[in-house]
């Protein structure tokens with residue numbers, strides 16, 4: 001085994017050699033990749049052949065500060081040298097302080113730390129189960145349903161997958177976790193119609209990311225808040241992709257003026273270090289008691305140092321304001337560009353740096369073409385290309401992205 005690995009990695013790293021390693025030893029649960037990336041700086045990454053790309057994929061909305069931000073590098077390096085991991089059998093200061101900072105943004109409550117978006121949502125599903133049991137006077141199994149939205153994405157664990165009403169996610173893994181009911185996104189009336197005595201909670205994304213950047217309307221979010229208040233349900237918001245500043249507010253739901261009962265977050269929180277978290281509103285946090293949930297890795301000093309660096313830079317460099325100010329003209333240029341290429345572009349969706357170029361026809365060939373012109377993006381849903389630059393992106397880099405897309409669209413159909 002090792003001989004084979006050695007033979008293909010000897011000498012200089014090339015995309016072909018790395019592809020051979022993947023071919024031989026890495027599970028084929030992902031499609032083939034175009035190249036191996038070896039280095040990043042700011043909004044740019046380089047592949048093994050030295051080609052440079054403007055990175056508007058950001059590791060799927062993860063690299064909030066771009067690549068190798070000096071303050072993030074220093075924070076992670078410094079914490080790694082001091083104390084990386086201790087388990088949750090001991091307190092560590094970075095975790096306590098990060099929880100306080102997240103509560104400052106979300107409201108009075110408590111935070112549970114984990115390592116991914118799916119785990120954050122698993123926590124929310126467990127919260128819903130505990131709340132349902134509480135509502136039925138301590139009897140389990142009577143009130144346990146969670147209503148989620150059509151076209152949603154909540155992760156790949158059994159809970160996340162069962163919450164995600166998409167054949168391509170669920171196929172092959174039956175039986176799924178029971179207790180999920182689905183209602184039409186942006187249709188509060190349909191959610192109300194799906195409520196029964198078994199319902200414990202509602203779980204929705206503020207902006208459906210994997211689904212192709214579809215925003216919950218403020219009216220929908222407010223109506224859901226009202227519905228949950230009236231029926232005694234938890235309003236749980238999945239901010240794993242749209243949260244942590246991507247839309248110009250720390251949480252995307254803030255523009256609706258609501259307070260959820262629980263929030264799942266992950267992707268952008270660690271700026272490239274795996275950090276997941278779930279916030280629970282005061283009053284519901286006590287449903288969890290010692291021993292009721294846990295994780296070995298969640299909230300390590302190292303993970304929390306990475307998240308502190310993200311929030312530090314966000315605050316010190318006014319990144320939320322910058323997203324709000326710079327995204328307007330950028331989105332306008334994207335719209336104008338769409339009008340110049342009406343045969344290939346159907347429009348633009350989204351806000352801030354959580355934006356989709358909606359294509360006419362299959363977007364995948366265009367993702368390839370954009371990459372060939374030096375811009376990394378990712379498909380969203382069946383009709384769109386997601387553009388998710390780092391929050392630190394410079395105005396001229398946003399302009400460059402428009403120029404690249406313009407050029408790519410102009411040099412021939414997919």
Ligand SMILES: *Cc1c(COP(=O)(O)O)cnc(C)c1O
Nearest residue numbers: 116117118153154155209240241
């Ligand atoms: C990515 C994503 C998840 C899953 O997060 P992982 O870290 O991949 O487990 C859950 N919900 C939403 C909205 C996401 O975008």
